Amino acid sequence: MLDGKQARVRAALAARNDPLCAELIAACAAEGGLLLPATFEEAVAAGLPQTAVAVARAEAAGQDLREAEATDARGGYLHAAAAAGAGPDVLAALLAAGAGGLEDHDDDGGTPLHCAATAAHEPVQAVKALLAAGADPLARNKAGRTARGQGGLSEEVKQVLAEAEEAARAGKARKQEQLWGTRVQKTQTESAFRTGCL
Incomplete structure (x- = not known):
């Protein structure tokens, strides 16, 4: 029965039918399908947010996505999606599902923005999506570089x-x-009270 679902998932992926694909992935996982009919990267590359979340949840095997990511050297699903050039819909779905955070770091200290900047596919789209979601462009990796400071980026x-x-x-x-103006104003007010001017 799993083989029939795998063929249906492949067809849904090819047709970019996100709801059907996500439903079938969840059904395969519920039946104990150890080999999912689609990878996380395939779902991201196809731009299917529901499917990407379904695959992530299936891979997490019942764990909270944050717990499953704790041992992931790639930094987690948000890092992997960014590295694959994910668009705003996929990134938003992953954030809503609890997959990583914008300021989480991978083993090299990079944030998802670092990964997006060096993505082989659609890096500009992924970078803009992460920035729009609130990623900090000034965050630095272990080498002390911002996402822009890495090598190999397009102009x-x-x-x-x-x-x-x-x-x-x-x-x-x-x-x-x-903040400085507020502190100065507070100090002036306190000083005026102490000297009896107010």
């Missing part, structure tokens, strides 16, 4: 990351100015 990816870094630095500067 378009470098440009997107450079703009994101600039915006993040400007945002941090504004926050510091606001």
Whole structure:
């Protein structure tokens, strides 16, 4: 019976029928299918968010996705999806399902944004999706490099990351100015109370 489902999953993948494919993956996993008819990377490459989550859950074999990722050297499902050039729908589905976090690190200290920047397929799409989801472009890996500081990036990816870094630095500067202004105002108010001016 599993073989028939595998053929149906293959057909659903080819047709990019996400709901059917996800349903069939879940059914295969429930029947104890050790060899899933589709890999996580295939689901991501096909742009099928429900299927990617179904495969991740099947691979986790009943564990919470965060627990299953704890021993994963690749950093987890979000890292793997980013490295495969996942689009915003797949990344959002994985985040909603509890698969990793935007600031989680793999064994090299890289975040999903680091993985997306070096993706072989659709890196710009994955980088933009992660940035839109709130990834920190200033996060550094163990080598002390931001996603933009890695080698082998396309010019378009470098440009997107450079703009994101600039915006993040400007945002941090504004926050510091606001914090400093609040501290100065508080100190002036306290000083005025102590001297009896207020």
